[in-house]
Amino acid sequence: MYDQVRPGYPEALFDDVVSLSEITPDGRILEIGCGTGQATVPFARRGYRILCIELGKNLATVAQKNLAAYPQVEVRNIAFEDWVTQENAFDLVISATAFHWLDPSIAYKKTALALRYEGAIALFWNEHVYSDASNGFFEEVQELYQTLAPQLVKDDEPPLREQEVPNKTSEIEQTGLFGEVVYRSYRWDATYNSASYLNLLNTYSGHLNLDHITKARFFHAIAELINTKFNGQITKGYLTTLYVAHVL
Template identity: 35%
Template structure:
């Protein structure tokens, strides 16, 4: 990886596998998003950091018009490919900070899925507020590794390998269960002075992975993309060794997403 490449720019290296490797967001999330914001097709939405269209596609299928902004050229190309059947969706290759919207254009919803944290806080809130129509909302959500009470012991077995490589977990280990963690974005949104949080919803689900599937997933995370190949080679070898000892060769990874919806002041 080129020296000095910012973490948010690393995802373009995973453009070919991101759509298949990353989990889909729960249908309940989209239902809650629509219920809270009262948006109905063909409302015009703005997505910040669409990637290959992971969260764009479900909303496009519902009939929404979407302008999707994506920093990475390869990811934007994948998004156009995945969304080609939807003439009401356009994908623009740009950072949100540098994007110049057409004069007078307003959106009913500005949203970001697993992308908002990568955008400059000094720019994003004021810019999003200025692009919203009257009654419009900002919605952000994520997809994080969750550690509920029934977490797979695999993660305690592999963690020493991360520590050995100098790639240990930031914060307490193991992390608190998702229901004990605060909304990761609410305080920042409120502090921006442009929005008031109107709802927070938590979703937790689980997915099963073979060694190949799990390694493909890890290769879409900025920290693993940026990791020295010698480190990933050792890490992935240990993952394969641990899973080969299991009868079905699989692990269970829990996911959590927090949907935060805010109204413009």
């Protein structure tokens, strides 16, 4: 389910990572928090050797299945903090919508140690942003959160405008471990019917932890809103942000 409904990443991003990082065709990649391998496959298809670190046992199992066709890719089920750093072993370190879960005081240092001379870090995230095509759905659904699942209000605030998405450039540069950060962003939309949107919500930890009765009522109300007022489908806006920097 997670692998089917979670948004992927624009193909242009992977081309930009390769170009900006200057990784050679025989380069080696370390991926932190590979999840089910959504961001891994595009690099694996390009022939790169990849070591994936994934904390979640179930996610790592799915990733291993998704990446079975690529023998040059290894998935290890371990926390990045517990992984014994292979120093100067990688040309590129990537992390897709995962790096923010780590303690930055640990994560950046371990990343820098793992990189070879002139190696690069590439961090990217999918952020939910406002889209004209949503036709006010995300503003209207707030009423359902407030009345049926108030404990989740903080998890589904109205979407940000593109210019409101926090920029992580200074965080990376202030570590003193990396050079100038190159920033790229990619704006795109995804369309969901009521069933696929509920499946997406069901991959979020807060929604998963709702008790059975609350979830049933809440999800039914969301589906009814989509089907009756939004003609059976809604559009969600995404901004994918990318940060690439070379190790000093």
